[in-house]
Amino acid sequence: MNHPGASDIKAMAWTAVGLGKPHESAALHVLGQATYTDDIPELRGTLHAALGLSSKPHANITAMDLDAVRAAPGVVAVYTAQDIPGTNDCGPIIHDDPILSAGKVEYVGQPIFIVVADTHDNARRAARRASVTYEELPAILTPQAAKAAQSYVLPPMRLQRGDYQAAFEQAPRTVKGTLYVGGQEQFYLEGQIAYAIPQEQNGMQVLCSTQHPSEMQHVVAHALGVHSHNVQVECRRMGGGFGGKESQSALWCAAAAIAAKKSGRPVKLRADRDDDMLVTGKRHCFYYEYEVGYGDDGKIIAAKVDMVSRAGYSADLSGPVATRAVCHFDNTYYLSDVDIRAACGKTNTQSNTAFRGFGGPQGAIAIEYIIDEIARDLGQDAYDIRRLNFYGKDERNVTPYGQVIVDNVIAELTAELEQSSEYRARREAVAAYNATSPLLKKGLALTPLKFGIAFNVTHLNQAGALVHVYVDGSVLVNHGGTEMGQGINTKVLQVVAHELGLDMEHVRITATDTSKVANTSATAASTGADLNGKAAQDAARQIRERLAAYAVKLYGGDTAEVLFFDNKIHVNGHTVPFPELVQKAYLARVQLWSDGFYATPHLHWDPKTMNGHPFSYYAYGAAVSEVVVDTLTGEWKLLRADALYDAGQSLNPAIDIGQVEGAFIQGMGWLTTEQLWWNEGGKLMTHAPSTYKIPGVSDCPEDFRVRLFENRNVEDSIHRSKAVGEPPLLLPFSVFFAIRDAISSVGGHKVNPPLNAPATSEEILKAIAAVEAAVK
Template sequence: MRKLIDSAKDSASTQVVHTSVKHESAARQVQGSAKYIDDLVEPQGTLYAAVGTSQCAAGIIESIDLSAVRASEGVVDVITIDDVPGHKDIGPVFEGDPLLANGEVKFYGQPYFAVLATSVHLARKAALKGTIKVIPTAAVFTTEEAHKHERFVRPTHRFGQGDADTQLATAPLSCKGHLSIGGQEHMYLEGQVSLAIPDEDGRMKVYTSSQHPSEVQKLVAEVLDIKLHHVMVDMRRMGGGFGGKETQAAQWACLASLLASRNQCAVKCRLPRSTDMHVTGKRHPFDNSFEIGFNENGKIVATKVDINGNCGHSPDLSDAIVDRAMFHADNGYFLGASNIVGYRLQTNMVSHTAYRGFGGPQGMIMAEAMMDAMARKLEVDPLTVRKQNLYGPETGTTTPYGMEVEHNLLPEMIAKLEKDADYWARRDAITDFNRNSPVIKKGLALTPVKFGISFTAKHLNQAGALVHIYTDGSIQVNHGGTEMGQGLHTKIAQIAANEFGVSMDMIEVTATRTDKVPNTSPTAASSGTDLNGKAVQNACITLKERLALCFATELGMPEQAEKVQFTAGNLVLGEHQKAFSDLVQVAYFDRVSLSANGYYKTPKIHYNRETGDGRPFFYFSYGVSVSEVSVDTLSGEYCVDKVDVLHDVGNSLNPAIDIGQIEGAFIQGMGWLTTEELVWNNDGRLTSENMATYKIPAIGDTPKHFDVKLFGRENAEDSIYHSKAVGEPPFMLAISVWCALKDAISSISGYTQDPQLDTPSTPERVLNAVMQLQQAQQ
């Protein structure tokens, strides 16, 4: 009977998938009728929470005076850590994240109390009136200081192949480098928000903008000291997440729930943007270094990379994030004998957290830095060096962590984009332009992406789903993934419609709820469709088996059940057919269950942390991008002129949505590498705390020529309809912009020097790099 998994492939219903179906909420979002947490009708008597924050980065709390807060207009309740009845620490994996400051201040802006009032304005006004006395202690803000004081949030991890030290010592050529990689603010349009509603017998309903409803459920239950089944978390859609709501949405849900429980009323906690930016973690800043040995032909023989993640004050997800940076320090290249070391450094900053790419970008950029460094030393085009070091039979196929690179698409994809984008003709034209242009310099770079798909924490690679068929033939689907604008629910609806051979209007994907599908993983690691799509498909298969048997039995041919086809709104067996909705009626009266659970776990993956060896990823997604830039060497200002992208999403479930994801990821990646500069002052206070002082890319920053194409090769692994993940991999395509900027600057030296260009590569940093190279030429 399991053969039904392929039953839709030969039917007209296959048009439901692999086509550009519009986003399921598109019309509502354009009209402004799509409901987010702050749009929900509030229960009568809803009160509003705000938090008071510390004004120093490190110290022991001597006293807290909240008398002025309690006396403030409209205040109903005030809580500190001492008012928590259950767990006081809400660390997602490892301890270190108190719900409110507990005896010490760990970063500037850390919440140390919460206040409940009759309006948002009065709550926020009262939150400014708290007084906290702190005995200052030495604060650490940089990875260098953290190394000096041996401050780590988690133990150091390392892996590699062969004897890198010996090979480096004997390599014909070598070079070293260091790169400071800035963090990034998530800047989701919908800020952190939760609405908690107490129910009878101590139960709690929580509506929250979170990528991980099951974790919110668990932490709310632990904070309130109740069982998990007494907490229901509902999440219909987020106005953006990007990783910032994977773990760090939980704090505000817990505070709202605690205040709701204490006061037996609905409580909403919505952070203002400036507070949100102070109290939530960013993409990890990294300070990385490399040493690489290679021969006269530019082939790598040995590599050493040190990965230094600035984790902030607590572990949060930093262990896995630094791991992924290590896993991607090779990008698409065989590194020869290798030694990769990852340090998880503790500083007195907000605890940095997940962000699109989850450490992968901070590792992958090192691979491209190494390619550029070799190319300048050899005085050849960087693309030549990149191509000859790609994984393959002539170099090697084993990663530093022991995984075989199978089904490598990069050689073919690079060759295609190299030709389609006229790389070499443009290279000649740009070289000639730069030779004759004293002020404006152009740069060109083609860079690849090889990104591993799976959670590196093995247990998270599982998903559940619940599918109901109603007696009119309409179908309701619930799964553990969350919709944050990326089109996950749209793809899930396409999968369900395709399996049953019905139109999309027969499918409804409902809000993610912990009382429908339990113990779900976060929507992260680009795994939303891979995991939940398979779980939904498996639930559909179970129902199709029941319906097929019902239909075949009605025809007196139960032994033919596995030959039943679901197509174009009908069930078909030979010359017999019946409308899907009519057969559902028959099944109901025959007492056939029309509800089923589905479950899926990713196969093949394993990783031994002790030996640093395994297969942490189910498969790799690939991409290639060419970027062309123009740099004003007098001011450091620049423009991204042209971008061409060829990206691998396997057999795309929805090309329009996938292309939109690629375009958005590229621009977001470009912002990370160019304009989005996080600035802290000497006291550890974030000064880039609003949209006026933190610059994300605007529509005017989009390259005038921006061409994105899908590679169109189906996934060799058994993913959902042989598609591939699309959320994170294209983010790193923007590294080509950074390499193109370096290329333009390097032209000043006749392409013989590799400029030092830390990220974000703001005009100031570009100008400094230009001046350093000009001085070196004098």
């Protein structure tokens, strides 16, 4: 029997992954030294752009007088759709999204011209001097109205399994109803911005804040009528994205590049917060009609849901969002006979787009609302009804779209949370409190999540990376993912350091750049670290193998026994500092850089039948929330939240816990305070921090307990970790249903409160009034 030597033991103990390391730019963020697009020094002759926006939701432009704009102080030029050299389109999938209106406007805030001036303020002031005459057309503003008019940006989709109608008719009990869940503004701290700089040989460099540099490259190339190789897009970091900079950054990049091309000078286009919110799309709001059959025990027998989203005036990413909503309606529950329908309502509002969760939260909240209804109808705890309907291990483990679930840990995870959160005892305590408190009512809820990880468009599940080892032993990494504060660069850095046996300070990551790694996918769908970590690992591993082979050539031994750890190479009894071996390898003409590539295996999807294996694996989680509601004012407070999340074998627990905390609060904002409101004229009135309420520090619970579930991904993900970007946004379902539980107590839990989201104070009071009326 071979016993490990001292080097083997040290190698097994050494690691650069799985450690709670700080964000690689944390110190720069705190000191205000992190460079964002607007911080980049401006070149001499830089112009500043602003967009002229439509004031009507649906109209033909009959006349447009821009003379006053051109005559405004500091103005250099004004450009309209006729000035675009190439294609007037920035749609990510379907080409129905013009950069500038060419005569017809379809929402209030749609760009119709670009003005460039010597300063940002002069450009914005000039844009407001335009005189535009409209011939107004009928406008559709809500998903309900879109459904009534059969107004859709794409054909409706449908997923069926079993015989829903027969199962529903045979069910002992049924429940029917409607639900409305509002949208959400991404509210990234750094607004949309692009800085376009003309280059030689018809080139254009675009420095911008985007989650998808390659798509920006394509859009700009098409708008300018040039090849992609003429366009370089670079993004060092974003001050937040949340999906709002996946496709929506295209308009700003294209507009800046068009102005730069026409003027021959660098052009910066930085959106004011109000303009940003008026122009850009948000999370899709959804309207649901549902009916479900279930047994006397609460087990679901048949489920039907008809979902309609507010897509806005163009398709954007509404199709994939609806697909993911369909594929997440089941959440953690086995549904044998289902009829799931989804439609993307064409409305005269901003074209809605990706938002953290990408339709998954909108799909899953519907089944959670239904289970909440079933539990109250049966007089049981909703958590018990949830457990009864969970997916099984070896049976009841196939999703409605045909994917077999092989990594199910939801029963174990929720059982652990039930114990650690003292759920049962607190349920009794809440009931006792409510019995003696006529005005303040407490509510408690435990909700689970299952979230599929992968782009639901198969070809997007790929990534590339470059790893360079310099002669002094330092390492430079470039990959196709983008950093928006979520820590992708930190995780990729850890992966490369681990692969080469180095401490993290020996590795540096540079800005995402289309001239370095080509044809990248968006940093979205929670795949950033999964894809780019694997690609960087592949590149680093090739270099390590070359160095190992060279070390054996120098010192003898077997390449399989060469160890890389503690900034050294251990080979055949010799210990060589990493920089020393690198220098020798360079002199021996060993290649010290490599490219890496990764494509997620086993994925397939048929959009016609809506069947396949769209996800690489599932992330799981659960949360318990306790709230108190003032029944006179509708005000409420989150008293305590316990969250348990399955991050697999975490690459960086500190970053992952931070992501769970942030997602929880952001999702809570979506479901409680963040209300989007359009007036009758189609204008978004909640277009600034003064009218749109995101959660603040005071909204966070004083008692906030977040832990990672001990698990190991069954799939060969990067170091067996799991994604942590989007799934935790479903955890604050527990807040919404805790509020509903508190409202329900007003009527002795005999009535299902008709509570829509966001559960603002007004909505809470409406639901309380409905409960009181029903029990009289």
